[in-house]
Amino acid sequence: MPASIYDIPCNTITGExxxxxxxxxxxxxxxxxxxxxxxxxQYKGLEAxxxxxxxxxxxVLGFPCNQFKQQEPGGDEEIASFCELNFGxxxxxxxxxxxxxxxxxxxxxxxxxxxxxxxxxKRVKWNFTKFLVAPGGASVERFSPATNPSQMERAIKKLLxxx
Numbered sequence: 780m781p782a783s784i785y786d787i788p789c790n791t792i793t794g795e796x797x798x799x800x801x802x803x804x805x806x807x808x809x810x811x812x813x814x815x816x817x818x819x820x821q822y823k824g825l826e827a828x829x830x831x832x833x834x835x836x837x838x839v840l841g842f843p844c845n846q847f848k849q850q851e852p853g854g855d856e857e858i859a860s861f862c863e864l865n866f867g868x869x870x871x872x873x874x875x876x877x878x879x880x881x882x883x884x885x886x887x888x889x890x891x892x893x894x895x896x897x898x899x900x901k902r903v904k905w906n907f908t909k910f911l912v913a914p915g916g917a918s919v920e921r922f923s924p925a926t927n928p929s930q931m932e933r934a935i936k937k938l939l940x941x942x
Contacts, residue, residue: 781822783889783916784799784886784889784890784912784916785798785799785802785803785865785890785916786798786800787799787884787885789842789873789874789876789886790873790874791871791872791873791874791883792843792854792855792856792858792871792872792873792874792913792918793859794855794874799840799886802840802876803914803915803916804836804837804839804913804914804915805836805837805914805916806832806836806837806838806884806912806913806935806938806939807837807838807840807911807912808825808828808837808838808839808840808910808911808912808931808935809840809842809886809890809909809910809912810825810839810840810841810842810846810902810907810908810909810910811842811843811844811878811887811906811907811908812841812842812843812851812861812862812872812906812907813843813844813847813850813851813907814843814850814851814852814853814858814861815850815852816847816850816851816905816906816907817922818906818907818925819906819927820866821907821927822841822862822865822868823866823867824859824927824929825839825868825870825928826839826866826867826868826869826870827864827928827930828928828929828931829869829870829927830869832935832936833870835939835940835941836854836914836939836940837935837939838870839866839870839871840870840871840872840873841862841870841871841872841873842872842873842875842876842878842886842887843855843858843872843873843874843875843876844875844876844877844888844906845875846877846878846879846880847862847905847906850906851906852939854894855874855875858872858875859872866917869912871920871932876883877894878891878903878908879902879903882928887903888919890910890912890921891903893910893916893919894919894920894921895921896908896923901902904923904924905924906924907924908921908922908923908924909921909922909923909926909928909931910922911934911935913938914938914940920934922934
């Protein structure tokens with residue numbers, strides 16, 4: 780298992796292999812997304828957070844997932860286009876992955892271990908579960924799908940440099 784989330788290989792939505800190393804010194808908000816979910820309008824709030832705080836050290840990272848009632852059926856190109864056209868998404872998107880089960884992506888294995896859910900559950904319950912990672916991975920906090928992105932501002936600001 781990689782030493783940290785920053786060492787885990789993942790693919791961008793355009794198919795390039797990368798890691799999260801470039802975000803090591805940032806506050807990172809990782810979200811499993813879906814285009815056909817009741818929470819899909821949260822893309823707008825996630826983009827607002829990205830626009831408001833990216834200059835101060837926040838990066839939002841979207842990881843599409845089709846494990847919840849097949850609410851992300853499209854391919855990576857279709858997902859990228861949908862996000863840009865419908866919500867003006869400019870934050871980085873990654874290739875579709877699994878967040879639960881035997882094919883869980885190693886990134887989500889680490890996130891779920893670092894920040895278990897209600898009653899210690901490791902399972903991601905639904906689309907738009909959010910993981911807020913402090914710079915260097917010092918801490919990870921989990922937020923439910925029902926948490927509106929704007930409700931996370933206080934937690935984000937506490938982690939930004941100078942706060």
